[in-house]
Amino acid sequence: xxxxxxxxxxxxxxxxxxxxxxxxxxxxxxxxxxxxxxxxxxxxxxxxxxxxxxxxxxxxxxxxxxxxxxxxxxxxxxxxxxxxxxxxxxxxxxxxxxxxxxxxxxxxxxxxxxxxxxx
Amino acid sequence: xxxxxxxxxxxxxxxxxxxxxxxxxxxxxxxxxxxxxxxxxxxxxxxxxxxxxxxxxxxxxxxxxxxxxxxxxxxxxxxxxxxxxxxxxxxxxxxxxxxxxxxxxxx
Numbered sequence: 573x574x575x576x577x578x579x580x581x582x583x584x585x586x587x588x589x590x591x592x593x594x595x596x597x598x599x600x601x602x603x604x605x606x607x608x609x610x611x612x613x614x615x616x617x618x619x620x621x622x623x624x625x626x627x628x629x630x631x632x633x634x635x636x637x638x639x640x641x642x643x644x645x646x647x648x649x650x651x652x653x654x655x656x657x658x659x660x661x662x663x664x665x666x667x668x669x670x671x672x673x674x675x676x677x678x679x680x681x682x683x684x685x686x687x688x689x690x691x
Numbered sequence: 692x693x694x695x696x697x698x699x700x701x702x703x704x705x706x707x708x709x710x711x712x713x714x715x716x717x718x719x720x721x722x723x724x725x726x727x728x729x730x731x732x733x734x735x736x737x738x739x740x741x742x743x744x745x746x747x748x749x750x751x752x753x754x755x756x757x758x759x760x761x762x763x764x765x766x767x768x769x770x771x772x773x774x775x776x777x778x779x780x781x782x783x784x785x786x787x788x789x790x791x792x793x794x795x796x797x798x
């Protein structure tokens with residue numbers, strides 16, 4: 573069974589950075605891509621990009637590409653999302669999800685990590 | 692990017708009744724359309740991909756149809772566990788995009 577454990581809620585000040593982790597189990601981590609999707613309060617789900625867990629290749633949404641970095645640790649079956657220069661608009665629930673490097677649906681999502689940006 | 696518009700925003704339905712949800716794209720996404728269910732406090736769960744193919748374990752009362760720009764999710768006879776928010780998502784073009792969601796609530 574595909575499962576994810578994400579890191580705990582974070583509260584950050586504007587201008588700070590945040591790192592969210594996502595530990596996968598129930599499948600061969602390096603055989604898939606790990607996508608990141610966020611959901612701000614009252615807003616629709618927003619795709620941020622993916623990392624190929626096998627070779628570390630990344631693809632970022634143009635909206636985030638100058639502020640976000642995805643990494644992974646295959647030995648820990650874990651992925652990480654690092655977002656810089658936070659503003660209040662980055663307050664959201666951040667999900668990791670299992671997918672592919674080509675365009676396919678996301679089958680298997682983490683529980684989400686709440687990031688709150690507030691002074 | 693492809694914008695997906697879902698309607699209605701809220702659908703009030705009695706248990707046992709049929710629910711019909713719509714998702715419209717600003718450009719053709721072929722059949723590269725998925726539907727997700729999200730219950731309060733939970734992550735989205737994939738119901739349907741390829742516009743009409745149910746994921747493993749999804750009951751037959753859920754059905755999807757459409758192609759191009761217009762898609763429909765139908766729940767033939769609503770059960771108590773089906774009251775949730777439903778999102779559509781296109782994966783024909785990058786970036787992946789999602790609809791705004793339809794909340795199916797108990798009438």
